Amino acid sequence: MAHRTLYMSRKVALAAAFVVAAAAVVVVNGPAIAETAQPQGFTAPASPDGEVTLLTGDRVTIRSGRPEVRPGPGREGVAFSLRTDVTGDLHVVPADAQTDLTAGRLDPRLFDVSALIRDGYDDTAGPVTPLIVTYDGPATGIAGTSDARALPSVNGYAMTADKSANFLAGARTAGVAKVWLDGPVRSTLDHSVGQVGAPQAWQSGHTGRGTTVAVLDTGVDQTHPDLADAVVESRNFTDSDTDDDRVGHGTHVAATITGSGKYQGVAPDSKVLNGKVLDDRGSGRDSTVIAGMEWAAAAGADVINMSLGSSLPSDGTDLLSQAVDRLTADTGALFVVSAGNRGPAAGTIGSPAAASSALTVGSVDRTDALADSSSRGPRPGDGAVKPEITAPGVGIVAARARNGTIGEPVGDSHVALSGTSMAAPHVAGAAAILAGQHPDWTADRLKTALTGSAEPNPARTVHEQGSGRLDVARAVRQSVTASPAVLNFGTALWPHHDDAPIVRTVTYANHGSTAITLRVDGEARGVDGRPAPGMVTASPSEVTVPAGGQADVTITTTTALDTPDGGYSGAVVASGDGTSVRTPLTVTKEIESYDVKLAFIDGEGQPTTAYSYRFDNLDRRERLLSYETGGALELRLPKGRYFFEAFVGTQQHGGALTAFPEPELVVSGKTELVMDARRGKQAAITLDKPDAQPGDVLMAIEILTEWGYTNSVTFGPTFAVQPWEPSSTSRPGRARFTVEAKLAQPDGTGRFHGSPYQYNVLWRHDGGVPDDLHRTFTDRDFAEVRTVSAAQGPGAFGFRNYLAAGPLPLRVTEYYTPGVPWTSMLSEMDPDTMYQHTKLHTALPREFEAGAPPRTEKWNAAVFSPAFPMGNEMWNERNGDYVYTNIPMFTDQAADRIGSSGSDQARTTLSRDGVVLAQTEADGYVAGAVPADKGTYELRAEVTRSGMWELSTSITSTWTFTSEHAETPTALPLLAVRFAPVLDDRNRAHAGRPFVIPVYAQRNGSPTATGVRTPEIEVSYDDGKSWQRARVGKLGERWLALVEHPADAKFVSLRAKAQDADGNTVDETIIRAYGLK
The missing domain is CATH 2.60.40 (Immunoglobulin-like)
Structure with missing residues (x-):
């Protein structure tokens, strides 16, 4: 099979994993070992929900922390790796991309699914992926791309790749050096002129006259009086229809450099090149920024200010940094770049601030104290000093764009902003002053003059402040400079x-x-x-x-x-x-460390490059090596204890992956590790039914460290594709090996269609991976669940946990290992294409009792409608002044399940007082900023579907509720009216008879729904053209609705209105809620 799901809890994210596409639903059952022993407050961040198509055409979906991997057409046998990094981001890498990734031919960001969703590269953004392809030689075309834009400074092209194609296959052509994500770039937003000594420079006659500073930003409002005649040329590189500033960031930056009036800029006589590289939301992509950099340098800018950057740390080898270094060398222009606002953590300098030739600027307040948010060095990789200088960046007042939307107003035409975005233009203005004073100086001399004359803060290190706070007066006055700058x-x-x-x-x-x-x-x-x-x-x-x-x-x-x-x-x-010239320095005395040598051998006994590895320090939250850096075979590691993990891929069994875990590897001297795939052992499970075969196998080792939880995971269709080498080290009580397998009766085609049973088996071993990986179980060892899955329409084909399958209605007897949590699932899929139409699963894992009598469960029972699963987390919340909703719109009548479906059209809208605040073309999902004060909101979700679905063909639900600022995540007070009629296995009731419909209510974020008044229920037998009131009576915490089915009706539609004691309401309409026979 081709459609796979891996459950990942919101409390403990999965670490490294290799996944075979043929695997089925797998669940890492239960919490980490001895969860109560985890450090207080440790929670791995959860990946955001969304769907992403990878460069290879494979699709990854994350819903409520559960990632699914669906291979692209013709890629059903391809293996995948899944891991979470130390930030909690989920990375999914196809096995056939691993070699290119390790060799540096692919940008790791292309496989960071969490970041792709977070940064707007998910499938809701459109059918293409924006890329930059660089070349070793002349550029050539690549199949499946379009909209190419030349980027000479990096010898590349920006282009878009069709998500329906396998771009990677076409990119393996001669001359392609690397494929990069056309990544996100944003403004780095988080007293001053006099603070840096500008007035003294002006008194000496140095005001930046005769110099040009390029402002690459959100555009510049050229109508502002402070910028009259300052802009000499403009160019728009975004998809906006104007080079004007509709954010307010670029105008503020430009005015800080060259503004006139009350809030004068640092270099008031300099001129500005307005390069709009960030759109009307303050965001851009690498390609637009690079194009702007090339334009500014070619236009003769002396200084180029870039108050923007990426959120991820960089070692200076990213594309933007490469472009900075090359353009600096070619043109002599000085790039002044904001350090970013990711402080106070160390090592947080992003791109392009990490560029070696950039003058990178941190932020201080008016007392020269370093701003907490200012990003710090050292630069990852080589430990270089970044930032090299600081400047005022807190509460900076400058021109307010007439169409600007940010900042704290100061009068009618100015605004106060904070961040390294505001610090950088102070330095850019100072550089312009020096360039005017010394017209023959280029980037290196300007940079060293500014860093050499800076004023240090003795309480801060050079990795926090570089040389110190900008002092342009001293830079103008002194005649000596020092090179290099650091x-x-x-x-x-x-x-x-x-x-x-x-x-x-x-x-x-x-x-x-x-x-x-x-x-x-x-x-x-x-x-x-x-x-x-x-x-x-x-x-x-x-x-x-x-x-x-x-x-x-x-x-x-x-x-x-x-x-x-x-x-x-x-x-x-x-x-x-009277001269003082500073040159910051850094040197490291390595702590006690040793050489570690690695060797990787495939199943044929030959050295291989199909490998990955990592070392997790058990005592400190450090992952010293990651998958993307896998090429080095001789390492240097500090003395200590590590969780070591490695994988070696072979072509045996259609692409096996052999795992090599060591729960507690001690590095206390020279160490050599040989990962030989021939040493891997296959696990096996023997059951009462001799024809049972595995169709989905997960094997994992979970590690409890001193700082939290990590693990290593493989999963695939059989034991044969994932051998594990028994570990030579052990960590009793703090390491646990798990084998989880789903087995059923095969149909002879590699699938399990028609299997009357399915086993869900899990066994564990404490300390590490044991020598014996074989286990035997009898049916008495399991809890028995007899499932009946109903049909939503003719021709439907159901999969129980993506394994046992058949036409719906479907009956499968399922056996579960008792005492461990399980998540159960039903999917309706096309049996030929494996395209998933609907999915229904339990909201929370549940445990089955050993020795309990067999139980029967009904699945896929109408009415399919919006739901707030009982006892689950908040599906819809307000955090501060931001609202997020994610309502499962097609949940069956069970109170503890979550349902989703394909659709024809969908829209979700959040409004307040008739004003739309946020809207999406998605069913039940919307997010956006809202006013802080208390108000009444309307949330409306509309979705239609056709084709294979006969039921719930149209759902419209409208909620009204009150909400106000919330300091912590707070559940929105939303209600759902649920219907639980007794129907046959095709979701039909008898026509021509009275019928009683049980009704119950659910409340978002709560296991109970007390205080809900008796709902008003209406019924329609003509798809909503006419309605009639149903009689409703209360029965305990539920209600019963009495209706009369006409003899000639085919479907029943339902409409419900309900209100709670606080005045929150719901009005929902379900067309064709169930059928009649």
Whole structure:
């Protein structure tokens, strides 16, 4: 089979997993081991709901934390890997993409399903995926792409790929260097001019006259008085119909650089190039930003301000950073980039701020204190210093765009904003002043002049502030600059008793008319702030820099000193004759670490590149290596305990994956690990029914660390495709191996159509993977459930948990391992294409009792309608001033199930006082910002369906409710009226007879629905053309509706209105709620 689902709870997200597409519904049953022992407050973030088509044509759907993987046409035998990263994002990688991913030919973001949904690349965005393809040589076409835009700075093209095709197959052509996601870029939004010394520069006659600064942003309002005649050229790179600013961000940035009036900019006489690269929502893509960068550089901009960036950390090799570095080298333009607002965490510098040649800017307040939100270094990978400088970015007042929507108004024409977006234009303006003062200076000299003259905050490290806060007055006044702008001495490997000194050179240049003598001193401090005397030395310690000349000084770091291991940062300061030039530095004394060598052998005994691995530190929340970095075979790891996981792929059995888990690998010396697929063992299960064969197998090891929960998972159709090597290490009580299998009677075609039974088996082993992977069970070991799944129309074909299948109505006897939670599911699918039409599953996992008598369950029983499953989490909530709804619109009459369906048309609208606040073309889903004050809202969901569905062909539900600002996630007070008539297995009742319909209510986010008044029920026998009132009587917490079925009617439609004691209402209409016979 081709349609697979993996359950992932909202409390504990899955870690690395390889998945064979032929697997069925699999459930990681139960919480992590000894869940109460987890650190308080630890919860893995849940992936957002949505559907994404991967570059290979495979489709991934996430609903309520449950990911499904459906292979594209002709890809039913392809394996997949699933894992969650340390942020909680779910990554899904087809096995045939793994080699390209490991080799760096594919952008890992293309497989981060959570981020793709979150950033608007899901299937609701359209039928294409935006990409950037770069080339080693001349660009060539790729099948299935369109709308190509040349991007010369990265030797690539922006294009879109048809989601219905396997783009990856066409991209494996000569000359293609890498396929990138055309990723999201956003503005980095989270006293000042005088704070950075601009007035003193103006008094010296330096105002930026004769210079041009490009503002790549949301556009600029050229009608604002503060920007009169400032903009000399504009270009729109977005899909907006104007280069005007409809956000307010770009106008504010431009005015901070060159504004006039009361809130004067840093360089008031500079001119502006207006490059609109962010749309009217403040968002853009890599390709539009790169195109804007190329335009600005070609147009002769001296300085290019980019108050924008990505949310993910970068090591400086991403496309935007590459474009910055290449355009800087080619044109000499200085790119000033905001650091981002992902602080106070370290290592949060994103793209393009991570570019080596960019001048990256952090944010301080008016007292020079670092803003909490300002992103910090070091840069991932090489530990480079980022940001290199800071500037004011808190409460900055500048021009307000006439069509702007952001910020706190200050008077009628200005607005206050905060963030590194506001800090960057201060530095861009300062760079313009210097460029006007020194017309022959290019990017490197401008950058070093600004960083060298900055004012440091002694309470902050260079990874937080770079050289310090911008001081343009000093930059203008001083005649000496130092190159490079920062010094990175790298990492000295442990042990350190024999460390060789690490040497770098700083070149001091004097553009003045008199020689200057400088004393050069170096200092470094550890992460604890303690100084390390003697670690940094300068030779000579005094140097005279001739007028118009330069002088070199050798800077040496000595890590063999008796100082603690770890990171050190500091600065080299050259001072004298009223001059002070700072060069930040960083050096790392590696903590006790050892070489780790890896080898990967396939099932034929040959070395292979079809592998992946990771090391999770058991004591600290660190994943030192990830799937995308899989190429290195010789590693350097700190001493410690690790959960190690590796997979080796082979072509045996249609593409097997052998797992190599070690629950507690201790690295305390030189270590060598050999992953030989021939050592993998196959699990097996023996049952009373000798013809039972597995159709869905999950194998997992769960690890409880000192910081939370992680695991390793494989699943596929058989045991043969997922051998596991028994672990050589053990972690009793904190590691658990699980085998979960679904078995049924095969039909001889590789499927299980017509199977009268299905086993759902689970066994566990404490500590690690045992040597013996075979288990035997009898029917007495299981709980027995006799399921009856009704039909919604003729020709329907049902799958119980995607395994036992047949035409509906369908009867299957199911056996469950007792005492562990299970999620049950019914899907209506096309048996040939495996296209899923509807899905129905239990809202929460449930446990079955050992030795209990057999139970019978009815599934797919009409009426199919909106529901709020009993005891489940809030389906619809308000958090702060943001409302989110996700209503399952096609749930059967059971109170504890969730139902979804394909549809012809759908729309969900959220309104307040007649004003639409948010609207989607989706059934039951809408999200958007709402006013803070208390008000009455209307939520309306409409959906129609036809084709194979005879029932619930049209559902319209309207809710009214009151809501106001909520400090914590709060359930919206929504009601549902549910109908539970007794029907036959084809969801029909008798015509020409009286009929009683049990009715009950559900409340969103609550297991009970008390306080609901008796609903008003109406019935129609002509698909809603006419209605008649039903008699309704109360029976306990439910009601009974009495109707009279006409003899000639074919279907019954229902309409219900209900209200609770607080005045919240629901009005729902279901056309063709059930049939008549």
